[in-house]
Amino acid sequence: MTQLALVIDLNVCVGCHACVTSCKEWNTSGWAGPLVDQNPYDASPTGTFFNRVQTFEVGTYPNTETVHFPKSCLHCEEPPCVPVCPTGASYKRPDNGIVLVDYDKCIGCKYCSWACPYGAREVDEEQKVMKKCTLCIDRITDAKLPERDRKPSCVLACPTSARLFGDVHDPDSEVSVAIRERGGYQLMPEWGTKPANHYLPRQKTRMHIDLDELTRVDNPLRKEDLTTYTGEETLDDVAW
Amino acid sequence: MHPAFSVIFLTTLIGAGQGLYLAMVTGQLYSIPRFVEAQGDRFYAVGSLVALLFLIAGLVASFFHLGRPERAWRAAAKWRTSWLSREVIVLPIVMALVLAYGLAHWMVWTDPLFEIGALKVDVTLLLGVVGTLASLALFVCTAMIYADVKFLQEWHTPLTVFNFTFFGAASGFMLAAAYSAYLGNPLVSFYGTWAVILTFAALGSRLAHLYRNAHIKRKSTVQTAIGVRHNTLVQRTQGATGGSFNTREFFHGRSQRFVQNVRYLFLILVFPLPVLLIGASYVAESPNLPILAFVVQYVGLLAERWTFFAEAQHPQNIYYQSVA
Numbered sequence: 001m002t003q004l005a006l007v008i009d010l011n012v013c014v015g016c017h018a019c020v021t022s023c024k025e026w027n028t029s030g031w032a033g034p035l036v037d038q039n040p041y042d043a044s045p046t047g048t049f050f051n052r053v054q055t056f057e058v059g060t061y062p063n064t065e066t067v068h069f070p071k072s073c074l075h076c077e078e079p080p081c082v083p084v085c086p087t088g089a090s091y092k093r094p095d096n097g098i099v100l101v102d103y104d105k106c107i108g109c110k111y112c113s114w115a116c117p118y119g120a121r122e123v124d125e126e127q128k129v130m131k132k133c134t135l136c137i138d139r140i141t142d143a144k145l146p147e148r149d150r151k152p153s154c155v156l157a158c159p160t161s162a163r164l165f166g167d168v169h170d171p172d173s174e175v176s177v178a179i180r181e182r183g184g185y186q187l188m189p190e191w192g193t194k195p196a197n198h199y200l201p202r203q204k205t206r207m208h209i210d211l212d213e214l215t216r217v218d219n220p221l222r223k224e225d226l227t228t229y230t231g232e233e234t235l236d237d238v239a240w
Numbered sequence: 241m242h243p244a245f246s247v248i249f250l251t252t253l254i255g256a257g258q259g260l261y262l263a264m265v266t267g268q269l270y271s272i273p274r275f276v277e278a279q280g281d282r283f284y285a286v287g288s289l290v291a292l293l294f295l296i297a298g299l300v301a302s303f304f305h306l307g308r309p310e311r312a313w314r315a316a317a318k319w320r321t322s323w324l325s326r327e328v329i330v331l332p333i334v335m336a337l338v339l340a341y342g343l344a345h346w347m348v349w350t351d352p353l354f355e356i357g358a359l360k361v362d363v364t365l366l367l368g369v370v371g372t373l374a375s376l377a378l379f380v381c382t383a384m385i386y387a388d389v390k391f392l393q394e395w396h397t398p399l400t401v402f403n404f405t406f407f408g409a410a411s412g413f414m415l416a417a418a419y420s421a422y423l424g425n426p427l428v429s430f431y432g433t434w435a436v437i438l439t440f441a442a443l444g445s446r447l448a449h450l451y452r453n454a455h456i457k458r459k460s461t462v463q464t465a466i467g468v469r470h471n472t473l474v475q476r477t478q479g480a481t482g483g484s485f486n487t488r489e490f491f492h493g494r495s496q497r498f499v500q501n502v503r504y505l506f507l508i509l510v511f512p513l514p515v516l517l518i519g520a521s522y523v524a525e526s527p528n529l530p531i532l533a534f535v536v537q538y539v540g541l542l543a544e545r546w547t548f549f550a551e552a553q554h555p556q557n558i559y560y561q562s563v564a
C-alpha cells in the first residue's frame with residue numbers, strides 16, 4: 001500500500017515561510033474555493049492555513065539554537081480524527097494514505113479538530129467547514145502536469161530543499177532512505193497516531209583534521225630529499 | 241478548551257429534560273406498589289411535555305454549534321465509530337419516546353396489555369421502561385463524545401460519564417420537584433428527596449473528577465511535540481500574529497483565577513444551595529422554594545459545564561504558546 005508523506009529536514013529549514021505562502025496561493029486558487037482570511041490588511045489578520053512555520057529556541061542564551069519548525073497535517077497512519085467524524089466527511093484515502101475532508105459533507109462540528117493532537121485542522125470561517133493539508137491532492141494526481149510538477153506546492157517552493165515528498169512505504173524511495181539513514185522521527189509518538197510525515201533532526205556538521213594530515217609526514221620524497229629549494233614548484237604543489 | 245455556549249446549553253438542557261422524564265417514569269413505577277400516591281394521567285402527560293420542551297431547546301442550541309446546520313442530517317452516518325453520530329441518532333429516539341409516553345398518558349391508554357404476576361403492564365409502562373433505557377443511553381452517548389477523546393486527558397475518564405448522568409438526573413428530579421410544587425402536589429417531597437440523593441452522587445463523582453484532574457501527568461511535552469531533546473525549549477513564534485482557529489478553539493482566554501472562581505461558584509450553586517432550599521421547602525411547605533432550587537442548580541450547572549471545558553488542556557496548545 002502506498003502512503004504518501006512529507007519528510008521535513010529541520011537541519012536546513014531557514015524559516016523563510018516560502019512553503020506557507022505557496023501553499024496558501026495554490027490552495028486558495030483551486031476548485032475547492034478560497035482559503036479565507038479575515039482582516040488581512042488590518043490590525044489582527046487571521047485566516048485558514050494548511051501549513052505554518054513556527055520557531056523554537058533551544059538552550060539558554062548565549063548557547064542557543066533556533067529551530068524553524070514547519071507544521072501541517074501529518075497524514076497519520078492511524079488518524080484519530082477520522083473515526084470521530086459523524087458524517088464521514090473526514091476520510092483516509094485507501095490508495096495513497098492521504099487524509100482528506102469532503103467539504104460537501106462536512107457540517108463544521110469541529111469534533112475532528114479536538115481529536116487531532118497536532119492542531120493540524122483549521123475551520124474555514126467563511127465556508128464553515130473543516131480544512132487541512134491535502135498534500136495538494138489536486139496537483140499530485142493531475143496527469144496533465146509534467147512529472148516534475150506533480151509534487152505538493154510547498155515542496156516545489158522550498159529554496160533549501162528542506163521538504164521531501166514520496167511514498168514512505170516504499171523502502172527505496174527518497175523519503176524512506178532519508179528517514180532510515182538520517183534519523184527521521186515522528187511527532188508525539190506517545191499517542192500511537194503513527195504520523196506518516198517525518199522530521200529529520202538537526203545535526204552539527206563538524207570536520208576533524210589531525211595535525212599530521214596537514215603535512216605529509218609519510219612523503220618519501222621529502223624525507224630523503226636533500227635538495228635546497230628556492231621557491232620553485234615541487235611535485236607536492238602540483239594539483240592532479 | 242474554549243467553552244462554547246451552544247454546547248453548554250445543549251448538554252445541560254437535554255440533561256434536565258432526560259432527568260425530568262426519568263422522574264416521571266420513576267413516579268409512575270413507585271405508585272404501582274403504592275409507595276407514593278398515584279397521580280392522574282395528566283400529571284405524567286404534562287411532565288413529559290415539559291421534558292420534551294427541554295430536549296427540543298437543547299437540540300436547537302446544538303444547531304448553533306454547527307457551521308453547516310442544514311447538513312446536520314448527515315451526522316447520523318458514522319454511528320459505528322463516532323459517539324457524536326450515536327448521540328445524533330439517540331436524541332430523536334428519546335424525544336419520540338418521551339412524546340409517545342406523554343401521549344399515552346394523555347389518551348389514558350392504561351388498559352393492561354398483559355400481566356406479569358400481580359403487575360399489570362400497560363402501554364405507558366412499556367413506553368416508560370423503553371424510554372428510560374434510551375434516556376440512559378443518551379447520557380452515555382453525550383458524555384462519551386468528551387470521554388472518548390484521549391487527547392483531552394481531563395475528559396478521558398469514566399468519571400465524565402458519571403458526572404453527566406448524575407448532573408442531568410439531579411437537575412431533572414429537581415425540576416420534577418419544582419413541577420410538583422407548582423401544582424401543589426404531594427410528590428414534591430418524593431422528588432425533592434431523590435433530587436438531593438442524586439445531587440450528592442454528582443458531588444461525589446465531580447469531586448473525584450476534580451481531584452483526579454489536579455494530579456494529571458501530561459503525556460505530551462514541547463520536547464515530544466517537535467522532537468528535540470533539550471530541557472530548555474521555548475516557542476518564539478507560532479507562525480501567525482493575529483491568532484488562528486487553533487488559538488480561538490482551544491484556549492478559554494481567561495485567567496486561572498477566573499476559572500477557579502467559576503469553579504467555586506458552581507460548587508456552591510449546584511450542591512449546598514439547592515439542597516438547603518429543598519430542605520427549607522419541607523419546613524416552610526413553600527411551593528416556590530423547589531422552583532428556586534431548580535433554577536439555582538441549573539445556573540450552577542451552566543457554570544459547571546463552562547469549567548468542564550475550560551479545565552481541559554489540549555496537547556495542540558503546546559504549539560501555540562508564543563505569538564512573536
Ligand code: SF4
Nearest residue numbers: 073074076079081116
Ligand atoms: S495530523 Fe491530525 S488531522 Fe492530520 S491525520 Fe493526524 S490526527 Fe488527523
Ligand code: SF4
Nearest residue numbers: 085106107109110112
Ligand atoms: S468538522 Fe466536518 S470533518 Fe470534522 S468531524 Fe465535523 S463533520 Fe467531520
